[in-house]
Amino acid sequence: MRALFDTDRLAPDERWDAWYELTRGVVMPTVLSCDREDEFRASAHAVALGPAHVTAMTYTSQRSVRTPAMIRRSDPELYVVALMRRGRHDMAQAGREARLRVHDMAVQSSSRPFDTRVTAHRGLAATVAAHVPRALLPVPEHTVERLLAQRLPGHEGIGALLARFLVGLATDPRPCRPSDAERLGTVLVDLVGAWLAHHAEAEAAVAPESRQRVLFLRVQAFIRRHLGDPELSAGTIAAAHHISVRYLHRLFQQHQLTVHGWMRRQRLEGCRRDLADPVLGAAPVNEIARRWGFTDASVFSRAFRAAYGVSPTGYRRSAGSVREPQISVPPSGSSRSSSVT
Template sequence: MSLTPASAHSLGFLHVSTVRGTGVSYVHDPGAVADPSLLLGLYASGRAALVRRGTAEPGGPDDLFLCDAAEPFELQAPDDVTLHLVRIPRYALTLTDAQAGALSGRAPFAGGAVAPLLGSLVREVAGATEPYSARTALHLAGTVAELVALLAVEDADAGPRGGGEGRDSLVRHLRAHVDARLWDRELTPGTLASAQHISIRYLHKLFEDHGSTVGRWIQHRRLEEARRELARPGRSDTTVSAVARRWGFASATHFSRSFRAAYGVSPSAWRDARLRPAREAGATDG
């Protein structure tokens, strides 16, 4: 037997479905998904084991999991279980391939600050009894995608540590300072070290212990925020040059070259692909 589809609908660029059953299993067929996607699952009720890559990972009410939609997996449910599944296109996620891989390899989780918010939103959109307007649906879909991206940020912050609580706290302060001044073209390892009253050598050591370099982290965060802005609904008239200036890049050329190196597409191509559902939604509303 298999879990029975209870409902399915589109929400902007997302596909949302609910399955339920008793003492049964659900097998995901990757061949049924045409485009690169992640599958977000939420155990709404009951318990089940997520079986993938030869490992069974137990999960229960309010636990979330993420899977690469291109990989098969099975859910084994010995008792009554209800599961919400959300398919998110990769183009909609401001995640690197490494971040997406890390999230899709994690065991089911519910802790932290982000997962409960994401779980509540998934419950809401999966259980909605009235359809949302196209514009509202698109914004809700964007919020789901943003919260998934925040899971990756939270996951990175909770990753391997290199030197005790005091140094970890300092790294968090350094990253917060970077985030607050991404627009500033004068943001450099030197100005960052000076602002925190530490040596440049020690600054580099702190970031090395967390698996990065200062310059790479600054550029990574600038690219993340620029990519997020380019994909935001209602920003189809925002130029690549304006986004480059806003996030501290020396020139549009430098920004475009860095963006393509990081994500494999140009900023304009990313914006057009991400905003296509918004334009289609607008045409439907009209």
């Protein structure tokens, strides 16, 4: 995410006007207001994903109104998918009203007037929003209209998948290459389209290739959640998603991957992270391996060495996460000998 704005870099009397201008350019023109401009605080980060973009914002309580006159003057024809991460979001559009709390999601249209109020909790509210051109989505406009300003869950099903994707973009500090941004933009459009179609019960409107990409993401998310289960297999994964094992293998082959190979790589990456974590420096290597689904210590050791060119113990030592034994010295005059703790 590229940092766009931070009130801490500005004088207090400049912050509100600067924020007002930023939101008009990055999001869309609205009428903004807040209770205390002299106490206003905010930050904004954004990442461009082809024609779509994602913004992560924090701010004190404020109100945003988009009027018919503003729409006539300038309409980017966007759908905005908002995820509430902290605070409360009250919105009204298309004759409906919704109140969003943490983990709730909603969709708004830039082509319809709206009135939103965000109430901060413990200082700042926090949101992540995806801005997707309406023309890119396979779901008909009249179908999406029925979903405007409705509270939709972001903690279950495809909503949770979309929410995790948005939060991942908002919290990943690594730069995004242009080619990766285009691919992530395609994934974002697919996820938003499938999410909207799901809630509108219009899955048939989503192109087969989009449904396949979303299914692949669902399968990957399922595998990550169950990596610690040594019984996890292609059969159990396929059954959980109501598809055949053959179709599951075909999904991975389309990405030049195998189910077993990708699953093992995720397990090894989990072990590698834990071995480098100083907090887990005292945990036995075999215990870490079992935590990630490896039941045979020798199989794990060989797989780790093949992947990273070093043994698990050697990697932990080079990462500096081993907790060295400490010598406990008894008080002067004590008859007890020194012991290793």
